[in-house]
Amino acid sequence: MLPALVVFDCDGVLVDSETIANRIMAECITAAGLPITYEDCRSRFVGGTLQRVIDTVEQWLGRPLPPDWKADFETRRDAAFRAELQPVPGVAAAIETIRASGVPICVASSGNLEKMDLTLGLTGLKEHFEGRIFSATMVARGKPHPDLFLFAAEQMGQMPETCVVVEDSLLGTAAGIAAGMRVLAYAAETDSDALTAAGGQTFTDMRALPGLLGIGATARMGAAD
Structure with missing residues (x-):
């Protein structure tokens, strides 16, 4: 049975932004006095809101970040997006x-609407989701x-039990299961094992997504095997 709705995360699922954003984040946190690597940023923060990052870093530092830290990070990140950002390989064809x-689709992301407007616009994916983009800033x-x-x-x-979430983070996978x-x-x-432990059904190629949803030739071939 086809899902009634497919809910896409944005960063790392639609747009290949995690490498870029976490590189800039590591640089900005380190400059604020807390040395941290790209790998640590990625493992600790992917899937969460920027405010969650700020709250965590300030707790570690034992003091507030500079007043302009958030704006400086976003400016540097967005400039890097404009120079480097690409869609996740295979996702445009999967969406089509x-x-x-x-099957209806929408986006539900920890990022704010302005960020998604930029990243989805830069990658040519925004037209697929017009009017169906939801941010964590909209909920408690x-x-x-x-x-x-x-x-x-x-x-x-749609009822939750009829929906399928497409995620790439542990936080997002846990949210979908919840x-x-x-x-x-x-x-x-x-990490595939960590995502599986969180309750996700893992895959590594976006070209396989329609088949996993029961759509198209991939699903028919799977049923015949």
């Missing part, structure tokens, strides 16, 4: 196949809480 099947609690995915399902007129949704966990750059 899903839409052609008649971000991932790993289920609030954002439940809100997206409600706004799209919402009562099936989670397809994209593990191209995230």
Whole structure:
């Protein structure tokens, strides 16, 4: 049975932004007096909101970050996005196949709307999601809480148990499971075992996504095997 709704995370699922953003984040946190590596940023912060990052870093530092830290980080990150950002390989074709099947899609991300407007616009994906983009800023609690995915399902007129989430982070996978949704966990750059332990069904090639949803030739071939 096809899902009633496919809910996409944005960073790392639609746009290949995690490497860029976490590189800049490590540089900015280190400059603020807390040496941290790209790898540590990626393992600790992927899937969460920027405010979650700020709160955590300030707790570690034992003092507030400079007043202009957030604005400086976003300016540097967005400049790097404009220079480097690409869609996740294979995702555009997967989206087109899903839409052609008649299954509705939306985005539910920890990023704010301005960031998604930039990243989805730069990668040519925004047109697929116009009017169906939801941010953690719209709910009381971000991932790993289920609030954002439940809100997206409600706004799209669907029951949670009929929805499928496409995620790449542990926080997002936990949020989808907590919402009562099936989670397809994209593990191209995230530990597959950890995503599985969090409740996700892992895959590493976006070209396989329609088949995992029961759409198209991939699903038919799988059924025949």
